[in-house]
Amino acid sequence: MLSNNQLLSLVESRQSGRSLPQPFYTDQAVFERELELIWERQWLFAGVAAQIPKPGNWFTLEVGRSSIVVVRDRTKAIRAFYNTCRHRGSRICAGEKGSSGTFTCPYHQWTYGLDGKLLFSKEMGEDFDPSEFALKAVHCESVEGYIFISLAEKPSPFEHFREQVSPYLKPHGLDNAKVAFESTIVEKANWKLVIENNRECYHCTASHPELLRTISEFDGPTDPRFGGEYAEKCLRDEARWTASGLPHQPIETDEGYRLVRVAMERGLSFTMSGELACKKLLGTNQDEDVGSLRLLRFPNTWNHVLSDHAIAFRVLPLSATETQVTTWWLVNGDAEEGRDYDLEDLTAVWKATNAQDQRLVETNQQGINSKGYQPGPYSPLVERGVTEFIDWYLATLASELSNAPKTIPVECIEA
Missing domain, CATH: 2.102.10.10 (Rieske [2Fe-2S] iron-sulphur domain)
Structure with missing residues (x-):
């Protein structure tokens, strides 16, 4: 068992602005403490x-x-x-x-x-x-x-999160949606690498041609690449959403969640053509171009909600180097396959993207396993999302350790 002092020493050994020391991605003893201090205490997307x-x-x-x-x-x-x-x-x-x-x-x-x-x-x-x-x-x-x-005996309050996100989600009517398709894959990589990969699009140009048919590599003016015709489209879309009462202002918190509605750079939906995947729109909204409403909550979910369908992702850790990733594609509850949507068209973009991300994180894990691995620097320009996740992760561990009973180490690992 990894003691509180050993784990805290490992947390403090991390150099700011760099990836985590190797044991965070490879060591089963660290993984077991994560289950206790994060997965059994935080709110999890089920x-x-x-x-x-x-x-x-x-x-x-x-x-x-x-x-x-x-x-x-x-x-x-x-x-x-x-x-x-x-x-x-x-x-x-x-x-x-x-x-x-x-x-x-x-x-x-x-x-x-x-x-x-x-x-x-x-x-x-x-x-x-x-x-x-x-x-x-x-x-x-x-x-x-x-x-x-x-799974906590006394979980942190949930109501503020509900109050924040409900107005953004409600117009999409996901309570009345249905599952059109579900996919589960096991990625041979640490769960944090799966989340880190999701939190940046530094890799997108080289790895996600299907996804970039419609979305931009960035989701706001804080990215140095933001500008030009796409920035102008964002302003037009946001003005239309404001006029129709559709919430879109970003919600950025230090409580482990983020919500933002992002304009599509091209097209209307996550399809190879950019056209709608489903003829019946979600919920009460009648605007075909509502962008991508992106809900992120650490430690285990990110989501995209569009006008015609939604994609929900759940991450669950299996071991120090294995992670289960489940994806749901949701459509209007009254939509009929073959008439209102084609399943291959609906799922093609994210099936491809998930497979590409699986290869990326598994290759990342293989490199980290090496004796030659040393923590490297994050880009301050385009990997801010990764830094925010790692900061949340370390702060959560430190906070839980400060309230945890002292344990006697049975076995030591090197930081």
Whole structure:
């Protein structure tokens, strides 16, 4: 086990403006402490409400060693529970998704309602009180079609985040969207490399020709490359959005999330042609060109919401050098495949981009594994997003360590 003092020493060894020391990307002991100090304490993006449109629909996700089941109950509320029977701890729901009226443990048939209450437990004696053995709840919050969970006993407040992002998301009606396609890949790289790669477009020109058919490499005037015809289009689009009451002003915080509506440089949507991928627009909006609403929340999600569809991304760490990345493509709940949208057209850009990013981060991991790796400098001009993520990550670790009980090191690693 990596002690608090050892981890804090490693945090403090990082040179400002440079990538992290090697153990942050390779060491299983660091990874285990991250699970404890970040993944089991922060609000995590779990998935989209469109995955569970009807009562009884459920899906599971793995957070470290814990399996979580997220379900829509009979009142249509969304709940989350540890996927662990209160009898002898067996896993209850097998697989990634399903639909059922109750949850029944396959071991001894203890049965739970969709609200987590224990409904049936045979031969437990007269003194047994079933009300004491409901499924253990996980904190769960929903905001305009996005589901977040926290494994912390007392999670940080969620309401301010909801108040900030809800007006931006609401016009897109993602609560009433449906999943047109879902993709999960396992990238052989540390989870932080996956997020770092997302936080910069320094690599885009050489690596993402499909994505750059429509979007710019940058999303605002703070980038030194911003200007010209694209800057003029941004001003026109923002004026139109303001007139129609569509929120677009950037929300930048030091609380681990960011929201910005970015004008498309060319075209209307993330397709190879730039044309709309779906004829039925999302929500109440009738403007075909609403740019890309980008929602980022550390440690595990980024999102693009357009006029005709949305793309949601979830990152989950599997080990020090493996990361699961799931992508959902969402369309209007009334849209019909083959009539309103073509699945290949809808998914082509981000399928290609995801595959390209997988190759990039896996190659990045291979290089970091080398004895020759030393932390290198971030570009102060075009890698500001990476720096912001790393600063958040280190500050979060330091903050949690300051409140953590002291531990006795069993094994040391070199910083």
